[in-house]
Amino acid sequence: MDERIHEHAEVLVDWSARVERGDDVVLSVAEGAHDLAVAVAEELGERGANLVATYDSAEVTRAYLTAHDGEFEAGVHELALVENADVYLRLGGGRNTSATADVPGDVRQEYASASAEVREARMATDWVSTVHPTRSLAQQAGMAYEEYQAFAYGAMLRDWESLAGEMARMKELLDEGSEVRLVKEDTDLTMSIEGRTAVNSAASVAYDSHNLPSGEVFTAPDDTEGEVFFDVPMTVNGRRLRDVYLRFEDGEVVDYEAGANEDVLETVLGTDEGARRLGELGIGMNRGIDRYTDNVLFDEKMGDTVHLALGRAYDSNLPDGEAGNESAVHVDLITDVSEGELEIDDEVVQRNGRFQWEDGFEG
Structure with a gap:
């Protein structure tokens, strides 16, 4: 087995999930992630954790959803499993x-x-989502398989402690700020972040971070006003969504367009009332990601990007007792800021893709 798979499993179990002896672990395994699952199971066994593995197949999900007749009911059996994890x-x-x-x-x-x-019960656990580099993901990214493997592991096998220290600068700026403004071609958007707490998403539950790779700082915006253009294509619900335009008034989407598959965007926005509001503002800071791959797990962490999520806000960004935006969806959309500005309380903190503490920043 490729030694990088073992390194991936070790980072996931130790740094990301912080698994301890006696922990009850649910391991959800996609069709192509068998080798990583074997390596993770070995790591969990060495630490004395308790393992239940489940099979997560998009093809199985499709078969179930397209054949289902009648209303869906909450899965009490699945809920019991997750609540006890x-x-x-x-x-x-x-x-x-x-x-x-x-x-x-x-x-x-x-x-x-x-x-x-x-979903709420799952998010109450120490949960972490990662991805095993597969040929289908390489094809989606337009890369040779070996090339994609090198890319994926370069993004995931990082010095996370060092990156966490750098991202702490952005977290401090957001925590102390009141308003964020994003400006670029076809975009002029303002968002309130008053009283919100940013998450230094350093790929570990110790940082309230739940993705590997990670490398972003995110918060929960409010009172969104203006317009934004998302020029990074994304596959949403199995279909390519491209050139998305949103206009906000009083925090809610009042107009929208898409250059391809606009009905996908319409479906997302129609899920519930909260789907027309933002649940997340994320700033990518992982310089190990140097190209777009049509995979949100990587693309939203890229250092020249900002992403906004329609739908659910994360409790980790909110004061105790305050409810954020609620929705059954959380759909990230990404905009390239390699030519643009990000301001916090009228101070430019990123210009043309460079942060104010990086070489090449134009003050």
Whole structure:
């Protein structure tokens, strides 16, 4: 087995999930992630954790959703499993990135709503999502398989402690700030961040971070006003969404367009009331990611990007007792800021992709 797979498993179990002896772990394994699952199981066994592995297949999900007759019900059996877990690890990497492309939008909405309680229980665990580099992901990224492997491991096998120290600068700026403004071609958007707490997403639950790779700082915006253009294509619900334009008034999307598959965007926005509001503002800071791959797990962490998520806000960004934006969806959209500005309280903190503490920043 490729030694990088073992390194990936070790980082996931030790740095990211902080698994301890006696922890009850649910390991969700995608079709193409078998080798990583074997390596992770070995790491969990060495630490004396308790393991239950489940099979996560997009093709199985498609078969179920397209054949289902009637209303979806909350999965009490799945809820019981997740509620009794200390750690939930999801290993992505399927055989077909568009496996669910033909599932009707209304079916997706109903299923997402019915699964809300399970989703909340999962997020109450020490959960981490990662991905095993597969040929389907390499093809989606337009890369040779070996090239994609080198790219993926370069993004995941980082000196996370050092990167966490750098990202702490952005977290401090956001924590102390009141308003963020994003300006570039076809974009002039302002968002309130008053009273919110940013997360230094350094790929570890110790930082309230739940993705590997990570490398972003994110918060929960409010009172969004203006317009924004997302020029980074993304596959959403198995279909390519491109050139998305959103206009906000009083915090809510009031107009939208897409250059391809606009009906996908319409389905997301129609999920519920919260789907028309932002749940996240994320600033990518992982310089190990140097190209777009049509995979949000990587693309939103790239150092020249900002991403905004329609839908659910994370509790980690909110004061105790305050409820953020609620929705059954959380869909990230990405804009390239290699030619643009990010301001916090009228101070430019990033210009043309460079942060104010980096070489090449134009003050």
